[in-house]
Amino acid sequence: xxxxxxxxxxxxxxxxxxxxxxxxxxxxxxxxxxxxxxxxxxxxxxxxxxxxxxxxxxxxxxxxxxxxxxxxxxxxxxxxxxxxxxxxxxxxxxxxxxxxxxxxxxxxxxxxxxxxxxxxxxxxxxxxxxxxxxxxxxxxxxxxxxxxxxxxxxxxxxxxxxxxxxxxxxxxxxxxxxxxxxxxxxxxxxxxxxxxxxxxxxxxxxxxxxxxxxxxxxxxxxxxxxxxxxxxxxxxxxxxxxxxxxxxxxxxxxxxxxxxxxxxxxxxxxxxxxxxxxxxxxxxxxxxx
Amino acid sequence: xxxxxxxxxxxxxxxxxxxxxxxxxxxxxxxxxxxxxxxxxxxxxxxxxxxxxxxxxxxxxxxxxxxxxxxxxxxxxxxxxxxxxxxxxxxxxxxxxxxxxxxxxxxxxxxxxxxxxxxxxxxxxxxxxxxxxxxxxxxxxxxxxxxxxxxxxxxxxxxxxxxxxxxxxxxxxxxxxxxxxxxxxxxxxxxxxxxxxxxxxxxxxxxxxxxxxxxxxxxxxxxxxxxxxxxxxxxxxxxxxxxxxxxxxxxxxxxxxxxxxxxxxxxxxxxxxxxxxxxxxxxxxxxxxxxxxxxxxxxxxxxxxxxxxxxx
Ligand SMILES: Nc1ncnc2c1ncn2[C@@H]1O[C@H](COP(=O)(O)OP(=O)(O)OP(=O)(O)O)[C@@H](O)[C@H]1O
Ligand SMILES: [Mg+2]
Numbered sequence: 001x002x003x004x005x006x007x008x009x010x011x012x013x014x015x016x017x018x019x020x021x022x023x024x025x026x027x028x029x030x031x032x033x034x035x036x037x038x039x040x041x042x043x044x045x046x047x048x049x050x051x052x053x054x055x056x057x058x059x060x061x062x063x064x065x066x067x068x069x070x071x072x073x074x075x076x077x078x079x080x081x082x083x084x085x086x087x088x089x090x091x092x093x094x095x096x097x098x099x100x101x102x103x104x105x106x107x108x109x110x111x112x113x114x115x116x117x118x119x120x121x122x123x124x125x126x127x128x129x130x131x132x133x134x135x136x137x138x139x140x141x142x143x144x145x146x147x148x149x150x151x152x153x154x155x156x157x158x159x160x161x162x163x164x165x166x167x168x169x170x171x172x173x174x175x176x177x178x179x180x181x182x183x184x185x186x187x188x189x190x191x192x193x194x195x196x197x198x199x200x201x202x203x204x205x206x207x208x209x210x211x212x213x214x215x216x217x218x219x220x221x222x223x224x225x226x227x228x229x230x231x232x233x234x235x236x237x238x239x240x241x242x243x244x245x246x247x248x249x250x251x252x253x254x255x256x257x258x259x260x261x262x263x264x265x266x267x268x269x270x271x272x273x274x275x276x277x278x279x280x281x282x283x284x285x286x287x288x289x
Numbered sequence: 290x291x292x293x294x295x296x297x298x299x300x301x302x303x304x305x306x307x308x309x310x311x312x313x314x315x316x317x318x319x320x321x322x323x324x325x326x327x328x329x330x331x332x333x334x335x336x337x338x339x340x341x342x343x344x345x346x347x348x349x350x351x352x353x354x355x356x357x358x359x360x361x362x363x364x365x366x367x368x369x370x371x372x373x374x375x376x377x378x379x380x381x382x383x384x385x386x387x388x389x390x391x392x393x394x395x396x397x398x399x400x401x402x403x404x405x406x407x408x409x410x411x412x413x414x415x416x417x418x419x420x421x422x423x424x425x426x427x428x429x430x431x432x433x434x435x436x437x438x439x440x441x442x443x444x445x446x447x448x449x450x451x452x453x454x455x456x457x458x459x460x461x462x463x464x465x466x467x468x469x470x471x472x473x474x475x476x477x478x479x480x481x482x483x484x485x486x487x488x489x490x491x492x493x494x495x496x497x498x499x500x501x502x503x504x505x506x507x508x509x510x511x512x513x514x515x516x517x518x519x520x521x522x523x524x525x526x527x528x529x530x531x532x533x534x535x536x537x538x539x540x541x542x543x544x545x546x547x548x549x550x551x552x553x554x555x556x557x558x559x560x561x562x563x564x565x566x567x568x569x570x571x572x573x574x575x576x577x578x579x580x581x582x583x584x585x586x587x588x589x590x591x592x593x594x595x596x597x598x599x600x601x
Contacts, residue, residue: 016415017398021398022398024400024402025395025396027395028392028396029600032381032392033486035383035384036383048348055526087330099521112379112380112381112382113376113377113378113379114379114380114381116340116343116375116376116378116379117373117379117380117393117441118347118373118396119343119344119345119373119392120344120345120373120375121368121369121396121397122344122364122365122368122369122397123396123397123398124365161456169409235294268527276545282349286340286345286346286347287340287345288340288346289348
C-alpha cells in the first residue's frame with residue numbers, strides 16, 4: 001500500500017502537511033518514551049555510571065597503567081570522567097538502552113494491540129516506521145548525551161575543568177574540549193543508530209518486546225565478542241561495534257578521523273540494510289495482534 | 290463488480306492461516322446507510338474479515354471495495370472516513386484515557402491539532418466517559434475500556450463505522466447506550482457494520498444481516514429476506530411419537546425428529562389439515578399441533594450450529 005502512496009505523488013502542500021503531521025506524531029512518540037517509568041529508570045542507571053566512576057576515583061589512590069587510557073587522566077580533568085563513562089557504557093548499557101526502546105517500537109505496540117489502532121487511524125506503515133526509527137535514534141542520542149553531560153558535571157565538580165591534556169600530550173582549552181566531546185557524542189549516536197536499525201528490524205519480527213530486547217542485546221554483545229577474537233580479524237571491519245571505541249580519537253591531536261569515518265560508513269550501511277529489511281517486513285506483515 | 294450502492298463489497302474474500310481457511314470465499318454486500326449485523330459464533334471469521342476490510346491483514350484471495358475504493362490500494366484515502374473497533378480495546382496502560390485519544394489524534398495527519406481538545410472531549414462525552422478522562426487506562430474497568438475504544442472511533446466524523454463486538458463487557462445500560470449511539474450515527478448518515486455472536490444484541494438495531502459459519506457466509510440480506518429464507522416447522526404433541534414420525538415420513542415431510550414431547554418436521558408445502566387428518570386416521574393421539582415460522586434466533590442457531598462447539 002505504501003507503494004501506491006508514493007506513486008500517488010502528493011502535491012507540495014500535501015507533502016508539507018505530511019511533514020507537519022509526522023512531526024506531531026514524533027512529538028507524541030517522544031512523550032510516550034519519556035513518560036515511561038522504565039525509561040526514566042534507565043536514564044538514571046546511565047547517569048549513575050559517571051557518578052560512580054568520579055566518586056571511586058576521588059576516593060582511591062592513583063594507580064598507573066591499568067584500564068582505559070583516560071582513567072588515569074580522569075583525576076586531572078573532569079572531561080575524562082565523561083570519556084571513561086562512555087567507553088564503559090558503550091559496551092553494554094547504551095546498547096541495552098537502545099534494545100529496550102527498540103523492543104517497544106513495533107513489537108511493544110503489537111503486544112498491547114495499539115498497533116492495529118495506529119494503523120487504522122490511518123498511519124501509513126512507512127511513515128510509522130520512519131517516525132519510530134527517528135524517535136529511536138533521538139532516544140539513543142539522548143542516552144549518550146546524558147552520560148557525557150553527567151560526566152562533565154560530576155567530573156568538573158570533583159576534578160575541575162581546567163585545560164585538558166590530550167593523550168598525545170598537548171593542551172586544549174575547555175571550549176575546545178567540549179566541542180570534541182560533542183563530536184564524540186554525535187559519533188557514538190551514529191553508531192547506536194546502526195544498532196537501532198537492527199533493533200527496528202527485530203521488532204517487526206515479533207510481538208514480544210522483551211524477546212526483541214534480548215535478541216538485540218545478544219546481537220550487540222555477540223559483535224563485541226567476535227570483535228575480541230584475533231582469528232576473526234577478516235570479519236571485524238564489518239562489525240558495527242568494531243569502530244565504536246574510535247570515539248576517543250576526537251581527543252587526539254590533531255583529531256584522527258580515519259577510524260571514525262569508516263565507523264560512520266559501516267553504521268550507515270547497517271542503517272540502510274536493516275531499515276530496508278524492517279520496511280520490507282513491516283509493510284507486508286499481517287497485523288493479527 | 291462495482292456496486293456504487295454498497296459501502297462495502299467483497300468478492301470471494303478468503304484468508305488462509307496455514308491450511309485453514311479462516312474466511313472462505315465470502316461476498317459481503319453492505320449497502321450505504323445500512324446497519325449491518327455481522328453474526329457468527331466464536332472463531333467463525335468475523336474479526337479476520339474486519340481486519341482484511343481495514344487493511345491490517347492481507348487477503349489470500351478475493352477483492353474488497355470500501356466506500357468505492359479498492360482495498361488495500363485506497364486505504365490511505367478511505368481509512369480517515371472509517372471509524373473502527375477491532376477485537377476489543379487496546380491502549381497504552383499508563384496513559385490516561387484522554388492522553389490515549391490525544392495520541393491517536395496526533396497520529397491522524399488529517400486531524401486539525403487546534404480542534405483536538407474539543408473533539409476529544411466531544412467523543413468522551415458521547416460515550417459518557419468524560420468523568421474518567423484523567424484516569425489511567427490501566428485503572429479502567431472493562432466497560433470503560435470498551436467505551437474509550439468507541440470514543441476513539443468517533444474522534445472525527447465518519448462515513449463508515451466497523452465495530453467488532455462493541456457491546457462486549459458493557460452493562461445492560463451501556464449496551465442500550467451503544468444501541469442508541471448506533472441509531473444516532475445512522476441518523477447522521479453513517480453506514481455501520483457491527484459484529485456480534487449474539488443475535489439478540491443486534492437484531493433490534495440492524496437493517497441487514499450477514500451470518501457467518503466457519504468462514505462461510507450462510508445467509509445475507511435485509512432482516513426480512515434472511516427470515517423468509519427459513520422453513521416453517523410443524524410440531525406435533527403426542528404420547529406416541531414413533532408412530533407419528535412414521536406417518537409424517539409417509540407424507541413426505543423432511544427433517545422428521547422425535548422430541549421429548551412429540552415430533553417435529555418441516556411441512557414443505559404439505560397442508561396442515563392433511564397432516565392432522567393423516568395422524569388421526571393412523572390412530573395417533575394428537576394432543577396438540579402447530580405450524581410455526583421459526584424466530585430469528587432459531588434460524589440463527591440452525592444456521593450456525595448449537596451448543597459450545599467452537600467451529601475451528
Ligand atoms: N493469526 C492467526 N493465526 C492462525 N489462525 C488464526 C489467526 N487469527 C485467527 N485465526 C483463526 O481464524 C479463525 C477465525 O478467527 P476470528 O478471530 O476471525 O473469529 P471471530 O469470528 O472473530 O471469533 P470471536 O467471536 O471469538 O471473536 C479461527 O479459527 C482462528 O483460530
Ligand atoms: Mg472476533
